[in-house]
Structures are given as structure tokens and as C-alpha cells.
Amino acid sequence: MSPADTLRFAGRAAFAYPLRTALMVLAMAIGVAAVVVLTALGDGARRYVIGEFASLGANLVIVLPGRNETGGVNAGSFITNTPRDLTLADASALLRAPLVSRIAPLSVGNSEIAVGGRLRETMVLGTTADYLAVRHLALAEGRFLPQESLGHASAVAVIGGTLKRELFGNEAAVGRMIRVGDTRLRVVGVMAASGQGLGFNTDELVIVPVATAQAMFNTNTLFRIMVEVRGRDALAAAQRQMEDILRSRREGELDVTLITQDAVLGTFDRILGALTLAVAGIAAISLAVAGILVMNVMLVAVTQRTGEIGLLKALGATGGDIRRAFLVEAALLSLAGALAGYGLGQLGAWGIRLAYPVLPAWPPDWAVAAGLGTALLTGLLFGVLPARRAARLDPVQALAKR
Amino acid sequence: MAQIELAGIDRSFTVGDSRVHALSALSLAIEAGEYVAIMGPSGSGKSTLLNLLGLLDRPDAGHYRLEGRDVTTLSADEQAAVRRSRIGFVFQSFHLVPRLSAAENIALPLTLAGIAPAERERRVARALRDFGLEERARHRPDELSGGQRQRVAIARATIMQPALLLADEPTGNLDRHTGEEVTQLLEALNAAGTTLIVVTHDPAMGRRARRQLMMEDGKLKSDSARQSSRAERPPPAPEPLG
Numbered sequence: 278m279s280p281a282d283t284l285r286f287a288g289r290a291a292f293a294y295p296l297r298t299a300l301m302v303l304a305m306a307i308g309v310a311a312v313v314v315l316t317a318l319g320d321g322a323r324r325y326v327i328g329e330f331a332s333l334g335a336n337l338v339i340v341l342p343g344r345n346e347t348g349g350v351n352a353g354s355f356i357t358n359t360p361r362d363l364t365l366a367d368a369s370a371l372l373r374a375p376l377v378s379r380i381a382p383l384s385v386g387n388s389e390i391a392v393g394g395r396l397r398e399t400m401v402l403g404t405t406a407d408y409l410a411v412r413h414l415a416l417a418e419g420r421f422l423p424q425e426s427l428g429h430a431s432a433v434a435v436i437g438g439t440l441k442r443e444l445f446g447n448e449a450a451v452g453r454m455i456r457v458g459d460t461r462l463r464v465v466g467v468m469a470a471s472g473q474g475l476g477f478n479t480d481e482l483v484i485v486p487v488a489t490a491q492a493m494f495n496t497n498t499l500f501r502i503m504v505e506v507r508g509r510d511a512l513a514a515a516q517r518q519m520e521d522i523l524r525s526r527r528e529g530e531l532d533v534t535l536i537t538q539d540a541v542l543g544t545f546d547r548i549l550g551a552l553t554l555a556v557a558g559i560a561a562i563s564l565a566v567a568g569i570l571v572m573n574v575m576l577v578a579v580t581q582r583t584g585e586i587g588l589l590k591a592l593g594a595t596g597g598d599i600r601r602a603f604l605v606e607a608a609l610l611s612l613a614g615a616l617a618g619y620g621l622g623q624l625g626a627w628g629i630r631l632a633y634p635v636l637p638a639w640p641p642d643w644a645v646a647a648g649l650g651t652a653l654l655t656g657l658l659f660g661v662l663p664a665r666r667a668a669r670l671d672p673v674q675a676l677a678k679r
Numbered sequence: 680m681a682q683i684e685l686a687g688i689d690r691s692f693t694v695g696d697s698r699v700h701a702l703s704a705l706s707l708a709i710e711a712g713e714y715v716a717i718m719g720p721s722g723s724g725k726s727t728l729l730n731l732l733g734l735l736d737r738p739d740a741g742h743y744r745l746e747g748r749d750v751t752t753l754s755a756d757e758q759a760a761v762r763r764s765r766i767g768f769v770f771q772s773f774h775l776v777p778r779l780s781a782a783e784n785i786a787l788p789l790t791l792a793g794i795a796p797a798e799r800e801r802r803v804a805r806a807l808r809d810f811g812l813e814e815r816a817r818h819r820p821d822e823l824s825g826g827q828r829q830r831v832a833i834a835r836a837t838i839m840q841p842a843l844l845l846a847d848e849p850t851g852n853l854d855r856h857t858g859e860e861v862t863q864l865l866e867a868l869n870a871a872g873t874t875l876i877v878v879t880h881d882p883a884m885g886r887r888a889r890r891q892l893m894m895e896d897g898k899l900k901s902d903s904a905r906q907s908s909r910a911e912r913p914p915p916a917p918e919p920l921g
């Protein structure tokens with residue numbers, strides 16, 4: 278029998294039992310759709326987090342108070358308890374490292390902001406003029422904090438776009454006075470809309486000189502220090518220089534943690550990549566279940582069509598002809614299931630993207646290929662046994678059936 | 680050389696603990712173009728003999744020469760090729776593929792033989808015309824009468840122009856009138872040169888054949904052509920069975 282005829286014969290057979298075919302296609306489709314949707318979700322989460330961290334910049338080192346014992350980056354890196362505080366002196370000392378180009382010490386707190394009668398709760402970020410360059414941010418109006426010494430607490434503020442709209446409406450904000458807590462400050466600039474960014478959304482932030490913030494919150498510690506290094510290649514060397522400086526400032530003990538974007542990205546990439554893989558594995562199990570279903574359905578088909586198999590043999594079909602016909606039938610059902618599942622999965626991923634626009638829930642190519650491939654392979658693999666059974670039937674006994 | 684030569688054929692089945700000798704020490708020769716009826720009580724081995732002749736079954740002992748070639752030693756695929764090109768089957772229960780139309784059922788042997796679609800279509804169209812099935816070409820078996828179904832089955836059995844047509848109770852599922860029609864159809868094919876071997880319960884149908892074989896307990900009890908065949912070729916001495 279020619280390949281085209283085998284395909285046509287198998288196709289007719291598949292269509293002859295619509296309920297059976299529909300069930301099998303559905304089982305396969307659910308498996309493939311699960312792979313597509315779950316990996317889209319996993320990979321979307323991975324890409325989301327990576328995108329967030331990537332916005333930090335590649336030649337950035339973040340210094341946190343507290344030692345992270347494992348040396349690498351884990352969830353603890355962000356919530357270390359603080360045995361010895363980071364101070365402005367530490368920050369200015371870091372500037373002495375030859376490979377450090379810019380620093381931005383951060384001090385944060387919550388306070389009330391008032392303009393005229395309007396009052397609202399807001400987050401205050403104390404930093405320096407270099408923060409703008411370090412974070413690659415832009416201004417909508419006015420200018421940023423002035424270049425001045427770290428200890429200088431000038432009474433100026435830069436506010437986020439949302440705050441500006443809420444407090445000033447359509448009026449000009451630059452040059453106006455605001456009150457933050459008990460401190461009166463002059464607005465010198467308005468931030469451009471930043472959208473998503475790790476940590477703080479600058480749209481609702483009041484940015485003040487770091488000394489001003491420390492005075493406001495009556496503290497001399499820093500939340501963290503952002504350090505920009507001269508070039509990505511210098512990252513490791515710069516990190517060593519910074520560690521030396523900080524160690525010498527803390528009686529030889531390095532109780533701070535230095536995080537680079539690469540380390541963070543690498544860790545998250547690994548964690549979420551593993552998660553995606555695990556999820557794909559779980560989905561693959563449903564494909565294996567579908568494969569077993571294919572086998573059972575095909576075995577039933579062989580039993581149902583025993584008389585027909587006997588007839589084909591009487592008409593001169595070889596064992597190979599019959600084996601191929603049943604194998605192709607199983608493959609066709611799997612293929613239909615895989616394609617239906619692919620469509621369903623893409624639909625699901627589209628639904629997720631619609632519901633959570635921030636999540637880039639696109640199924641990775643490898644997962645789609647693996648899902649479709651596994652579906653076809655399981656279909657064929659689990660189709661072999663029924664096909665061989667059909668091919669081996671004794672024609673006389675097969676014809677005696679029915 | 681006869682078209683079919685069986686020599687010392689044994690075929691037995693194990694049922695439970697006992698062995699059933701469906702055929703024992705059977706020898707037989709059939710010339711090309713003969714019209715043979717195989718008769719005998721139920722269980723006498725008629726179907727087993729026909730299956731052997733059609734290469735659907737292998738004997739436990741003995742030799743079967745078809746057109747001068749020993750076919751008992753052929754591989755399964757070689758036997759399939761012989762069935763495909765030389766042998767046509769007609770069954771009591773028609774054995775049509777339910778999801779295929781009459782035309783597609785008739786085309787099945789051509790498809791299995793790998794004949795090109797255009798040629799296939801031409802030959803099926805002629806068969807439909809010859810068997811008066813043109814109106815029914817697109818109908819599925821469940822939309823056909825018993826007589827029409829058997830005509831489709833006969834058209835399918837002869838589409839490859841086999842040398843040998845084997846029919847196991849072809850009229851068993853048909854009423855007398857339709858059965859008569861089908862018998863005439865088979866006889867017409869025989870008249871055109873095809874060897875026709877029919878298993879039948881019906882003595883009237885059996886008498887119409889030019890040669891009658893009577894089976895009993897797996898042995899040939901009588902052969903209406905035995906006189907002449909014995910003169911030419913005495914059957915080998917029966918060997919004692921183990």
C-alpha cells in the first residue's frame with residue numbers, strides 16, 4: 278500500500294469513530310495545552326523578574342548591611358538583619374575605590390506630604406545627585422538634586438509625576454514649597470514617568486538629599502548604597518576593592534553584602550528556570566497519561582476491527598501494511614490532539630497575558646517543541662503495541678470474528 | 680500440471696486436551712478453470728480446506744503446489760503477494776468495510792497492490808458497471824441489500840482478475856432468489872475462465888458444479904472426478920498418525 282493510501286485509509290478509520298477520536302484528541306490536547314500554558318506562566322514569571330532586575334543596569338553593585346553567609350544570592354540577601362549599620366562615611370569611602378565611578382546612598386522612610394490643604398502619605402527617598410545617572414532615570418521638569426557634599430541637608434525635593442498631579446493638578450510644581458513631615462522643602466524638579474522598576478516606583482516618590490532624609494527620620498544609617506562601576510568588565514575587581522575598603526572600616530570583618538545584577542539575574546534565572554522545567558515535567562506526565570489512553574483506545578480499535586483486519590489479510594495485505602495503517606492512525610490522532618492542544622495552550626497564554634499585562638506569558642519555543650514532540654512520540658510509541666497486535670492476528674480467526 | 684495440487688495435507692487443532700484433525704492425509708488436484716463444490720456435514724473440514732487453498736492457513740504436514748509452485752514454504756509476505764494477485768475470496772458474511780463506500784470496498788485490493796489511483800478508478804468503474812452497481816457506488820454497506828453487498832464482495836474478489844475464486848457459503852446469508860443470482864454471477868466468472876471453488880450446504884447448488892467433493896471427518900469421502908484423477912495419479916499411501 279502506498280504511503281498516501283495508508284494515510285487516507287488511517288484517516289478514514291480515525292473519522293469513522295468520532296466519539297473515540299474526540300476523546301483521544303481531547304486527552305492529548307489537554308496534555309499539550311498544559312505544557313504550553315504552564316511553561317508560558319513559568320517563563321513569563323522568569324522574564325518578568327529578569328526584566329525588573331535588568332533595569333538596574335549591568336555595572337551596578339548594591340551594598341546591603343549584614344553578612345550573607347552563603348556568599349551567593351538568595352531570598353535572605355534582601356532581608357538580612359543588620360549587625361552593623363551602613364553610614365554615609367561608608368558611602369564616601371567607597372568613592373575612593375579607583376574602579377567606582379558613582380555612588381548613590383539610599384535612605385528611605387514614610388512621611389506625610391502637604392501642599393496647601395492637601396495631605397497624603399508618601400515614601401521619601403534620600404539620595405544624591407548621582408542617583409539619576411545610576412538608575413538611568415529622567416526628569417520631566419526642572420532639575421534633580423544639586424551636586425553637593427553628602428552631609429549637606431539642603432531643603433529641596435524632586436517629586437514623582439503622580440504626586441505632582443495629585444498635589445498640584447495642572448499648576449506648575451517647580452519652585453513651590455511643600456511640607457514633608459515637619460520639614461519645608463522647595464520643589465526643584467518632577468520625575469518623568471518611570472513605570473515599573475524594582476523597589477520604588479518613582480512616580481509616587483519624594484526624593485530629597487540623603488542628609489535631609491536622615492535628619493527627617495532622625496537616623497544616621499543607610500538603607501543601602503548603589504555603586505556604579507567603571508564598565509561591566511571591572512565588576513569583579515571593583516567588588517574586591519569595595520570589600521577591602523569596607524573590611525578595613527569594620528575592624529577586618531565584612532558584615533555587608535554586595536549584590537551585582539549578574540548574580541541576582543543568574544540566581545533568579547536558575548530558580549525560575551528550574552521552576553519552569555518542573556512545571557513542564559508535571560505537564561509531561563499528563564502527556565504520558567494521554568499516551569496510555571492512546572494505547573488503550575487503539576487496542577480497543579484492533580479488537581473492534583478484528584474482522585476487518587482478517588479481510589485485509591485475505592485481500593493480500595502484508596503484516597507491514599496493517600501495522601503501518603494502525604500506527605499512522607495513532608499518529609494522526611496524536612497529531613490532531615497536539616495541534617488542538619497547541620491552539621488551546623496559546624489561547625490560555627493569551628488569556629493570562631490579557632489578565633496580567635505585566636507578565637510576558639509567552640510559551641518558550643523549546644517547551645512548544647517538546648510538547649508537540651512528546652505528544653507525537655507518545656502517540657507513536659503507545660501505538661506500536663496495538664499495531665503489532667493487529668499485524669500478528671491470525672487471518673482465519675480474525676475473519677471468524679463477527 | 681494441475682493448477683492446484685494437494686498432497687498428504689494434515690491440519691489439526693488443539694482444543695483443550697484433545698486434538699481435532701480438521702484435515703488428514705488429504706490429496707487433491709484441481710485443474711485451471713474447474714468449477715468445484717465442496718460439500719459435507721458441518722465440522723467436516725470444508726472451511727479449513729478452503730482457507731488452506733487460499734493461503735490463509737498452513738498445513739501441519741503435506742504440500743500444496745499452486746500453479747506449479749510449492750506455496751507452503753513461502754514466507755507470510757510472499758503468501759500475501761500470492762493472495763493479492765492470484766486468489767479472490769467471497770465470504771458468507773460479505774466482510775465489507777463498513778465505513779467505506781461500495782466503490783472504495785471494491786478498490787481495496789487495488790489499493791493494497793499499490794495500483795495508481797487513475798488506473799484504480801478506471802477498473803472500479805468497469806467493475807461497478809459489470810456487476811450492476813453503478814447506482815450504488817457511493818453507498819455504504821449498511822445502505823445496501825444483502826444481494827448488493829455480496830455483489831460488491833464478488834466485484835472486490837475479482838477486481839485483481841485472480842486465477843482462483845474461493846467462496847465459503849456465499850449464499851448462506853441470502854434468500855433463495857438473491858442466492859440464485861449470486862450463484863449465476865459466480866458461474867459466469869467461472870465460464871470466463873476463473874477456477875471456482877465453492878463450499879456449500881445446499882445440495883441444489885452443489886449439483887450445479889461440474890465436480891463435487893464430499894468431505895467427512897477431515898477426509899475426502901467422495902470426489903465425482905475421482906475415477907479419472909485416480910487413473911492418472913494414485914494418492915500416496917496414508918501414513919499412520921502419531
Ligand SMILES: Nc1ncnc2c1ncn2[C@@H]1O[C@H](COP(=O)(O)OP(=O)(O)O)[C@@H](O)[C@H]1O
Nearest residue numbers: 692694699701720721722723724725726727728
Ligand atoms: N481455529 C480452530 N480451533 C480449533 N478447532 C478448529 C478451528 N478451526 C476449525 N476447527 C475444527 O476443525 C474442524 C473442521 O472445521 P471447519 O473446517 O470449520 O468445518 P466446516 O467448515 O466443514 O464446518 C471442526 O471440528 C472445528 O471445530
Ligand SMILES: [Mg+2]
Nearest residue numbers: 722725726727
Ligand atoms: Mg465452514
